[in-house]
Amino acid sequence: MTIAATVAISDVRPAWRFRLPRRAISPLVLIALWEVGSRVGLIPLRILAAPSQVVATLFEMIASGELQANLLVSVGRAMTGLLLGGLVGGALAITAGLSKRGELAVDPPVQMLRTLPVLALVPLFIVWFGIGETPKILLIALGVTFPIYLNLYNGIRGVDPKLLEAARTFGLNGGALIRHVILPGAMPSLLLGLRMALTVSWLLLVIAEQINASAGLGYLINNARDFLQTDVIVVCLLVYAAIGLTADAGVRAIEARALAWRPSLIKE
Template sequence: MSTTFPGAPARTYDSEPTRTDPPSGRRRRTPTWQRWISPIAIVVVWQLASTTGLLAEDELASPWRVVTAAVDVTRSGELPEGLAISLGRVVAGFLIGGLVGLVLGVWSGLSRWGGLIVDPPVQMLRTMPHLALVPLFILWFGVDETPKILLVALGVLFPIYLNVHAGVRGVDPKLLEMARVSGFDRREILRHVVVPGALPSALTGLRLALGIAWLSIVVAETVSSDTGLGYMINNAREFLRTDVIVVGLVVYAVLGLGTDALVRALERRALRWRPTIAGTDS
């Protein structure tokens, strides 16, 4: 309806009340324990299927046998040793690939010539499945640590590069212009405008890269290795030890979820200034 005041122009008011979002502090959060309902249900069904004979032990060991195998390989030292070796390879490959991807992404994002020189070959290489390069890496570098670390580095490089490049290119040009008008030099523009603007996309690339890093080391250690978690899984396959295989896979999954949780915590802390991030548990 419209309401007219003396001496004032007519204004039209919406008859429907304006909806306001609740304060971020009052947002309902899903209790953490509810996230465990479906995983626990899967384990229970799995155990029941094994107990009743619906699932053969030689095809997939029961959860109880998996737990027993985990205790055995931990006491023997096989699991801690393999875990330490695999973790070291992932860290080394992640640092190499992450650093190269970060440098190339920033350069191609900020520089026109950098984009022309770097972006085309990276876009071509990223379409190739890097895991298919394992035979070539073994041929070129042998079967020592080098091919495993390089395979992880190559898998990490592309998501880091793509997201950093997109984040830098996605910075609002108006903010850049405002910074130049305000007298910021190139270093200050990078620090106060480019880095905060590209950080959300870069952290997304970091989460993707960590997942690919663990996938890469699984393949690398399974194909050509005599140490690490992948070797433990491959050795268990030779003896039809499905319980040990599941132990290795569970450890990989826990490591992947753990590193992803660390990045999510870093994301919430680093992007606290964003209203859509603060107070959420995404």
């Protein structure tokens, strides 16, 4: 073999090597310690199942279809509450953001309700709406309303006045001005509010599914708690986290496409 060929091979080999990201080292070490602690008895099963047991339970729940069926129920509740709260919060923000009278009528009661702990309203929701699906969805919708309202309201009020004057100069007024100038200008704030609302919807979903749920991830967690099945609890928590991260990544993708006109998102 010639010297040139040897040099060429040595140049190619490093490209095929797998390098573990540095940020992944500490989580993997913690998982390994968790597994060892569980196997030697330092972490009892009733306290926390071993990672290997959690993975095995995950595959069992997927194979039986139990996880998918309950996941669909939870996603349906979260998305319904998110849609309802988003529509209400968006309508209130537009009303308050576009006129002084609307602000005086809408903003004070919204700010007053925003200071109330949402979880403290659970008993009232049960009294008013029973223990079916309605209180679960409305609880999520209420929590989602406020981040949508606050961010969109601030986005509308933060639109550059010079941009509004220029639009009026070109003959845009009323609905056209709102559609082509104000709402696009407030879009970054709206998307930020949507990301926050997604987080809130999943957090409140966990609480909502404690209200006499007969299906959903919260139902699985409640049953697992009663039977000390910590592996099932950890699986459901991981699914909650995975769905939340996926939803946030989805909003980021929408943001990158919808706000491509911003200099910060233009690729050099």
